[in-house]
Amino acid sequence: MNTPTLLLDGLPVPFSAGQTIMEAATAAGVFIPHLCHHPDFKPQGSCKLCTVKANGRYVSACTMPAKDGMEVENDSPDLNDKRRTLLQMLFVEGNHFCPSCEKSGDCLLQALAYELEMLTAHFAQFYPDRPVDASHPDVLLDFNRCILCELCVRASRDVDRKNVFALSGRGIGKHLIVNAESGRLADTGFSLADKAAHVCPVGVILAKRQGFLQPIGQRRYDRQPIAMQFASLPGSGGNGPEA
Amino acid sequence: MDRHARWLPEMVVADECFDATGVAALLQPIVERHRRDSLRLLQILREAQDVLGYLPRTALTVIADAVGLPRARVEGVAGFYSFLHLQPVGRYRILFSDNVTDRMLGSAELMDRLCNRLWIERGKVSEDGLVSVDTTSCTGMCDQGPALLVDGRPLTRLSAERIDRIGELVRAQVAVSDWPREWFLVADNIRRRDVLLAHASAPGEAMRAAVARGRERLLQELQRSNLRGRGGAGFTTHTKWETARRAPCVDPQGGRYLVCNADEGEPGTFKDRVLLASHADLVFDGMSVAAFAIGAAQGLLYLRGEYAWLLPALTENLARRRRNGLLGVAACGQEDWSFDIDIHLGAGAYVCGEETALLESLEGRRGVPRIRPPYPAQQGYRGQPTVVNNVETLCKAALIALRGGDWFAGLGTKQSTGTKLLSVAGDVESPGIYEYPFGVAIDQVLHDCGAGNAQAVQVGGPSGSCLALHEFRRRIAFEDVPTAGAFTVFGAHRDLFEVARNFAHFFAYESCGFCTPCRVGTTLVANCMDKIAQGDGSQYDINEIFRIHRLLHAASHCGLGQTACNPLFDTLNKFRPAYERRLRSLDFAPAFDLDQSLSVARQMTGRDDPAAHFDPAGGMQPVDR
Amino acid sequence: MNPPAGQRRLRLATTSLAGCFGCHMSLLDIDERLFDLLDRVDIDRSPLTDTKHCGPCDIGLIEGGICNAENIHVLREFRQQCKVLIAIGACAINGGLPAQRNHLDLGQCLQEVYLTGPGIIGGRIPDDPELPLPLNQVHPIHEIVRIDYFVPGCPPSGDAIWKFLTDLLDGRTPRLGHPLLHFD
Secondary structure, three states, X not given: OOOOEEEEOOEEEEOOOOOEHHHHHHHOOOOOOXXXXXXXXXXXXXXXXXXXXXOOEEEEOOXXXXXXXXXXXXXXXXXXXXXXXXXXXXXXXXXXXXXXXXXXXXXXXXXXHHHOOOOOOOOOOOOOOOOOEOOOOOEEEOHHHOOOOOHHHHHHHHHOOOXXXXXXXXHHXXXXXXXXXXXXXXXXXXXXXXXXXXXXXXXXXXXXXXXXXXXOOOOHHHHOOHHHHHHHOOOXXXXXXXX | OOOOOOOOHHXXXXXXXXXXXXXXXXXXXXXXXXXXXXXXXXXXXXXHHHHHOOOOHHHHHHHHHHHOOOHHHHHHHHOOOOOOOOOOOOOEEEEEEOOHHHXXXXXXXXXXXXXXXXXXXXXXXXXXXXXXXXXXXOOOOHHHOOOEEEOOEEEOOOOHHHHHXXXXXXXXXXXXXXXXXXXXXXXXXXEEOXXXXXXXXXXXXXXXXXXXXXXXXXXXXXXXXOOEOOOOOOOEHHHHHHHHHHOOOOOOOOOEEEEEEEOOOOOOOOHHHHHHHHOHHHHHHHHHHHHHHHOEEEEEEEEOHHHHHHHHHHHHHHXXXXXXXXXXXXXXXXXXXXXXXEEEEOOOOHHHHOHHHHHHHHOOOOOOOOOOOOOOOOOOHHHOOEEEEEHHHHHHHHHHHHHOHHHHHOOEOOOOEOEEEEEEEEOOOOOEEEEEEOOOEHHHHHHHHOOOOEEEEEEOOOOOEEEEHHHOOOEXXXXXXXXXXXXXXXXXXXXXXXXXXXXXXXXXXXXXXXOHHHHHHHHHHHHHHHHHHOOOOEHHHHHHHHHHHHHHHHHOOOHHHHHOOHHHHHHHHHOHHHHHOOOOEOOOXXXXXXXXXXXXXXXXXXXXXXXXXXXXOOOOOOOOO | OOOOOOOOXXXXXXXXXXXXXXXXXXXXXXXXXXXXXXXXXXXOOOOOOOOOOOOOEEEEEEEOEEEEHHHHHHHHHHXXXXXXXXXXXXXXXXXXXXXXXXXXXXXXXXXXXXXHOOOOOOOOOOOOOOOOOEEEEEEOHHHOOOOOEEEOOOOOOHHHHHHHHHHHHXXXXXXXXXXXXXXX
């Protein structure tokens, strides 16, 4: 039997049974924008950045199983326009002031905004009030930048087996919480050695005293746009090569 | 414990007054009754709140320890449902139904009136902790509104006089159980009966008929009936049942499940309320028939939190069925089949009407729709094959078990067989339940319910479609105008913009927040509508609504987000002047009220000179510096 | 870089609202290319000319967000006078650093700064009508008037500004690719 193959923007992409569109594309070195997806964790499908058109239907590439003969539209003006709007929504929902963020240059949200040429957040800013949690000796939590991707939730639950993070609230009031009656990170079992300390795609979970070890301007996405990092290293995983 | 027994007033105390030992002792019987089962977390939280008044931090810790879940997970669940409270609420908790039909009957004025009588601000607890007044999504009393819930019990047909009386009773601290009984009466208002509502059979008759036919024949009859789901999506019931019956069980020890979706949250819909109140045996028969067909041993009825007042009668009914051998081991005399039904209460979350969100909620989690595939019929409750059917669908299945598939297929249209219950409300003379064979024309319904001067009908609730005068010849059917049941009529004097604005806020409030487009988009749209309502809108804002509509339609995780802008899209296309007459500018107007944005500085400086204001027209004031 | 034959010189105005003039410094960072620019444009109201009001212009560059009433008046003047209005830098685009006050209550801020802060005796909140009142919150400029283009960066580099302006003046769709497009 022939290897099953899908057509990604017209390009034949072989895949193995059980793979999602995202996995097939990543293995082929094709970049599909994403925020909540990470190859080490169970797909979640919440950020919707990876929305593609499969056989004419909008689906999330990270959760949709690849099918033989499937025609997938990815890098198109329509989809990129939708993705740009989603980024703009995330930018106004939180407080994303890149100039004062330690993660600037290493931030996936920012890198995607560059990739999709998002020049403005377009909508009116929400300016939510989200106090930071500096209680932990080694880690700062700055909720202002949380995009609710749940990577820390998944890492702490599935890898660290600590369940330090969870989500509460709903709708626009949905927010990240930590596993302590006090609500403080210091009162959880969180450690800098946890996987969850290193999966945040934005600047929420920050190791203290390390923010500017690498100068602004020399960071991962300063050096090369995210899509090119993917193309140059096929099979490197959903978040591209480690910095 | 009587779910309606109010917790003692003296127990409303500040968080720190709940010490862990005391709380643990109070909650012990609850967690034990639920066998410390983490899947029953939502039920435990509900009952804990009944005892404590709200869910203080210590209670969440105690419950988390008892059921063996991380505390944050428990807090996350408690934080999801609008009927669960992490902060103290009033000893009298009054929630006005905020459906557009309640609004049309003056609910907003009545709520203001009550707030004035009680000297409180909407949404805030009175300083003495006595009372809080707020709104909640449609409580399913559209045929007898305006309505409210007081400590979970419905009060219908509100009037100014009644509001004043309520204010007096609250201030005199009269227990809700001692309020006039007739206030709590809920009428069925059945206006047109067809095969379902006119049907009379003894409890268990449909079930026996199903057993007599045998599984194969029963499924054949169902196939011939071409019954489709009445909850809105219209999926073929036979296919669902057959899939679940054939799907392998992930856990061979656990069986298949049958879930009755009684989370009737679509604003404007109340047919399931009537079925559960007056035809509960037919509902349970339908559940039994379905369970028999797919070989399920356990049935679950997910009852929306707003209908908690139906619980005592339903529980009693189930006990009666157990006594009569209709439930339990060897149900209905079938030696090899045992079946029982459990009722789960929701806690105020419209999204749980989506079947996979409902399953999450049944398993005691946040009501977030699952990724599909797998579909519930393959992997549903506890990962086992599960059929989730609407209340009305199950009633229809019971009728088919009794009278056969051909009989059913002879009703309605070819693609939409049988009858449909419509929940008719709004500007009509006789609001209530109307049962018609599928294919009935909109104007027929309008004629029958006495809607003299309708300019629009919202069919299927906010996520359905808004039909204008020229579309009244269209028909209720899956192939024309599909509906889960809501049929809300707007007279010529109504403002369709305000209708759409009410719906926009409904979706923003009910979005689960899982996916970006729905979480942020519904709020952006609600803000846009408020801006236009305040007279600060422009054509730019209308374009924004269309843009967000396209995105939500394409990229949302579930139907809630995909359809959230439908009412705006429809009204913008059909009732554009309702929007345009409000616009300040055809080009652009600021995102916020400029003059208002100087309010704090004016207050702090005491200034009121011309330079301390922006003129409302948005024009330039001469500046000479 | 003289204007192509038959093309008139364009008028350019710039201003800094709630900003730090960093974006203007970056504009000066185009260095000797300033001469090329001045071959093609005349500068109207700008910190560079010290002209106080903006006349009819082709292009307006706005640095900074909106933190007080005067910012709004100036922004509206620019919108009225400029055919093309450009938000330049983080503050104009999303409020930037000044917007970091947005989670604080303005009343409490004024109280603490002028009345109750350490060392203040007999303080008073300035109330001279000559002074522009601060807004409850800081806003990006696109929330007040329609903006045609956005040049992000804190500040955008001289190269980014040059690329943007030359695209615009030459009739191309302005586009900042890697590495010119930056938010920091």
